[in-house]
Amino acid sequence: MKTPTLSPASRPVPKAEGGWVRTARVFARHRTAFLAGFVLGVIILLALGAPLIAPYPPDYIDLGARARPPGPDHLLGTDRLGRDIASRLLFGARVSLFVAGTAILLATALGTLVGLVAGYLGGWVDAVLSRTVDALLSMPTFFILVAVQSLLPPSAWNVVGVIGLTVWLGLARIVRGQVLSLREREFIVAARAVGVPTSRIIARHLLPNVAGPVIVFATLGVADAILIEAALSFLGLGVPPFEASWGNMLTDGQVAALSGAWWIPLFPGLVILVTALAVNLVGDGLQQAVFR
């Protein structure tokens, strides 16, 4: 999993010219991450090719084959309505991956920007931004969900909105915390003293130094987003039931599990686990490649 060569005094070293080529080469040498990237690629391809691969339509209800355990007809069994679990997982991948990716793009951009600006500028800018973050953080996810529901018709976009609007707050706080400490360091003071413009200090001096937490966050965040979708759908507040998603496949997994139908919650959960794990491992690899 973690196979970097750590020198005793490993620190982010400024990269020489052609840094991205080297980053890519280091990443490719990182076998776990490369393998995880491969797995992720396969999952994405499977999601794209779902209509071609899936043995059954995702909503095909076979009342004669309800809650069947895995077997030759249904490789991963059927759910309590007799729908093929494997086919639903393939189609669910499209919804779940789309929701997670879109939401995290939104959240990462917003969180990093707000954290950098608030932490570096300080003063009233920090006060306004930090208090806004506090106000939004103090609103429970459910509340934001209800608010978003009132503005949009029920769809996967609701979940994108909810995740995008809640997840960036934590990143903004972490980045701000780092910047508060960084801005008193000599290299920042020196940059300020020689008259480097604020926007350039933020972009060229602070951003690379908070890139670590941001990368950790963005990758863990995609996994997070998949998990939040699952949790919201588990409570019946997420992606609407007529649209197969990994999350809402777990919804009646609780009842099913207590009646002994272990395969109904097991497979969607495993797929979520494998996907989130692959994303996290790719993130680890990227992180180590970037900081070489």
Place this chain on the structure above:
Amino acid sequence: MTTYLTGRVGQGIFVLLVVSILAFGLLHLAPGDPAALLYGPDLSAEELKAVRTAWGLEDPLPVQYVRWLSRFIQLDFGRSYSDGRPVRDVIFERLPATLYLTVSALGIAVVFGVTVGIISALRPLSWLDYAVTTVSTVLYSAPNFWLGLLLVLVFSVWLGWLPSAGMHSVRGPASPGDRLAHLVLPAFVLSLREVASLIRYTRAGMIEVLGQDYIRLARAKGLPEYRVVLDHAFRNAALPVITLVGLFIPRLVGGSGVVETLFSWPGMGRLMVEAAFARNYPVLMGEIILVGAVVILGSLLADLAYGLADPRIRYGGRRR
């Protein structure tokens, strides 16, 4: 410092006011009629209207908000739509259950997460570090309620060792052992993600700090290793840990809707889910404001803790 604190408390009250306006407005604008949801088809349209009038929902929104605010200032949170009891009583009935669960989970998370993270960072790339990183990454990648479901399946359904729901047995005395048995699965499941992320952040921070020159100096001047690790290294690696614990604080009071629903735990998280489905405005407002106040307090505490951990961070003072 006093000026700084006064300023922050003032800002906090202002934020709370903003939160209450946003929450009140959006809740009431969202679709769904609490009267219809509660009484459904039993009442005619006129009777439903009478119920809404009695609850004050037929007045213009600003009037409703000002009425809510003026009562709130007198610590009157209104009455729950579902059973007519004061919201204050409903909340204070649920709060202990949630605190009991969440404080246990936070305790498990900090003790395990920080300890394991430090141990792992002391021997980076050893088999132990490899195992810890693998387990924490897998834990972080799994939906916690799904792991909870599997744990219930194994320990409650198949083995019958631990109860799967509630805070204590319905029949028989609620002995300390019985309460503890009911606490084990939910507290463990609730702590899993926090354990995993605390391990990651503690480990990453410690590895970076332990490579610095002043650590080599501390070792060279003959300090015992535990002081090097705890006093010199951990203090400098503690910022992300403080941030993460600060982010957990609202959950202490707000609870977790998912875990409490999964384990039928009678706490604040489930109360919020129930109230959201029923559009029980007074209960929702009460919970939102209470959780909001705790968040603001948590943020202040986290900022003060940053200052303790890293004296380079100064508040309120002038730049040198």
